[in-house]
Amino acid sequence: MGQLCIEKPKQKHSEDNLHELNPQTQKQPQTQESSLQNPNLTEQEVKEKTQVKLLDSVNTHQNQSIHDVYKLLSPPLGSGSYAEVRKGVHKVLGITRAIKIISKTEATNEEVSRVLHEAEILKQLDHPNIVKILEIYQNAQQIFIVTELCTGGELFDAIVESQQFSEKDAAKLMKQVLQGLNYCHQHKIVHRDIKPENIVFESKDKKGTIKIIDFGTSRVFDPHQKMNQKIGTPYYIAPEVLKKKYDEKCDIWSCGVLTYILLCGYPPFNGKSEAKILEKVEQGKYDFNSEEWDIITEEAKDFISKLMEKDPFKRYNAEQALKHPWITQQNEDVQNELPQxxxxxxxxxxxxxxxxxxxxxxxxxxxxxxxxxxxxxxxxxxxxxxxxxxxxxxxxxxxxxxxxxxxxxxxxxxxxxxxxxxxxxxxxxxxxxxxxxxxxxxxxxxxxxxxxxxxxxxxxxxxxxxxxxxxxxxxxxxxxxxxxxxxxxxxxxxxxxxxxxxxxxxxxxxxx
The missing domain is CATH 1.10.238.10 (EF-hand)
Structure with a gap:
């Protein structure tokens, strides 16, 4: 394991618009409400449909001020050109949440659409390794997205701060990332921007649970149709995304790059400019020749090679990656028990x-x-x-x-x-x-x-x-x-x- 050093990209690489909401996520309330009043439904069918609606606990509040419910804390946890994230304490329950605040006046229509799109995607997901959305508030000037609060910081910061990631720790972390992605892909959702900044630790325990965040570039995909938008971050973007013809396995390539970085401390494709990095990504050639790799097992290198296979057809999917010996052997102590x-x-x-x-x-x-x-x-x-x-x-x-x-x-x-x-x-x-x-x-x-x-x-x-x-x-x-x-x-x-x-x-x- 070499010293971990990598620069945080200034922005993600995105050329095209993000208006790709799945029609299923845009159902109109009137249509759903009228479905409950359909005279052809049996009493039991109405009850079952109602139960699903009631359990949709992610309410969008149009007429209620978030300030009546939460006390927003300063300073912000992070901020960008049109958004910031603050802690918010529920005034009655006393629970602290993360609240993403988007200014409609500062954001473009496209950026507002992206934020609402991210919320719609997150509402569909229920997995322990994916950040959970709880509520949405909206008024004429702002959108507020309330999620669970993760206090352990970004994986990026852990990489920069740490001098080494053992294979065992890297494998446990990657297993969680791949479990979250396998769930997404099974539900026909692709993330498209997997990187250390978009993986956070639930708590200060860096060996504990991780959460995948930032679904702003995600979309619902059709397994029979290739995607064609060039979206991602230079270090982690898959070669086929640059050619604008790809599927959900672009996320798996990014996981390969992430594993590579965790084990040696630098990215497989580097350069003095974004253009140079992307040129190397497009070629898709990398190696394990430097001295940092001398002490890394062949199983780990094989795992990376299966994820960073340039041909997407030959590349592992998330389910296959989770069955790779490097993942299963490094996680044996967890798999051999049924705790409690x-x-x-x-x-x-x-x-x-x-x-x-x-x-x-x-x-x-x-x-x-x-x-x-x-x-x-x-x-x-x-x-x-x-x-x-x-x-x-x-x-x-x-x-x-x-x-x-x-x-x-x-x-x-x-x-x-x-x-x-x-x-x-x-x-x-x-x-x-x-x-x-x-x-x-x-x-x-x-x-x-x-x-x-x-x-x-x-x-x-x-x-x-x-x-x-x-x-x-x-x-x-x-x-x-x-x-x-x-x-x-x-x-x-x-x-x-x-x-x-x-x-x-x-x-x-x-x-x-």
Whole structure:
């Protein structure tokens, strides 16, 4: 391992516009709301569709000031020509978030479109290695995007500060990056700007969880159609992107470049100018001839070669990269155990939410209050069960895991129950948030203090009861009609508002 030294590029390389929103991400609210009122739908189908809408906890607030909800802190964590990121403390919940603030007056229409596009992409993603978006606020002058706060800084800074990255540490880090990308690619989303600045550490622990950020250049792709926009950052951009004919494997090339840098301290393609760097990238020739590579294993070099194969057709995809011996051997200590599966299973066995509002509020509490400490062991269990690294748990994966702690018949029966009771969005798999919600310690999560704070956060006017209008500010994103909201509240009581006693009893039914 040589001394780690690399310059941060001043800007990403982008030639074309970014107006590539997938039509599926631009559904109009009226269309979705009317789908709930379709007379051809059965009562059960309406309930299932409503549940999905309620669980879309990423609300876009058009008529509510973010300053009523969050106290924005100074100084900014970072700033650019038209945007800045600040910490924001929720005035009721007391939780600190990262808030990206975009000035519509300073940004071009194209830049505003890119920001909204990034938010739409992030709303679709639910993976432990991808930054989670929580809320969006918007007025005539600004857009505010609220996400989870990662306090460990950029991978770029860790590279600059560190004198060496061991192969084990590099492999553990790259496994997380590739797991996040595999999830994205399985969902037909390509990032297109993987680099150390866009990978952050969740906490100060540089051997802990990483998150992929900045989906501003990402897009939904068609696997049968090549992309043609030249987007990326010179050191990390794939050769085929320069030729404007590429697919999602451009992200894999960037992972190869990143691994190369982690292990030797400098990029495979360098030059005195951007043009010189891009010229070398286009040639796609690199080597392991310098002395820094003398102590690097052949498995590591082979891994890089598989990711930095110039021919995209021959290049590994994310799933193949995760199965490479260098990744699997360097992560053996994690893969050979199912940490705390008994505890997680015990919580999952007793998890059953029978009311739509109860499910939505509970997911809100999980999103807002569950800490890194709460989720650290659950994350290990989730990833140990997720044998194909796609960021979701299938029936078969659950069955394989459960067979290790119970007999075959019990395992089959439990898997069916899990899919019935825990797959809240009816996707056919257990998503990460669903797994956390079902397997977390609910008695600890649903403390009286947290329930009181949650009630107060929803009860905007502070009159001691929650109305339909107040629920609509938090849940459903304006897509659930009043008629269905009344039905949902009537699951709790026969009134059109909920007192704290109603609220507390509703949620504590889940605690045990």
């Amino acid at each position: 599966i008994d505890r997680a299973l015990k919580n999952m066995k007793t998890f059953k939410s029978t009311k739509q509002l109860q499910s939505a509020i509970y997911q809100y509490i999980v999103n807002q209050f569950s800490t890194q400490e709460d989720k650290s062991e659950l994350l290990k269990t989730f990833k140990a069960l997720d044998t194909n690294n796609d960021g979701q748990l299938s029936r078969q994966e659950l069955l394989i895991g459960l067979r290790k702690v119970m007999n075959e018949n019990e395992a089959v029966e439990e898997v069916e129950r899990i899919m019935r009771d825990i797959d809240q969005n009816n996707s056919g798999t257990i998503d990460y948030s669903e797994f956390v919600a079902a397997s977390i310690n609910r008695s600890k999560l649903l403390s009286q203090d947290r329930l009181a704070k949650t009630f107060k956060a929803i009860d905007k006017d502070g009159n001691g009861s929650i109305s339909i209008d107040e629920l609509k500010l938090i849940f459903g994103n304006g897509l659930v009609p009043d008629q269905i909201w009344k039905q949902i509240i009537h699951e709790v009581n026969d009134k059109e508002e909920i007192t704290f006693q109603d609220f507390s009893e509703l949620m504590l039914n889940l605690a045990f």
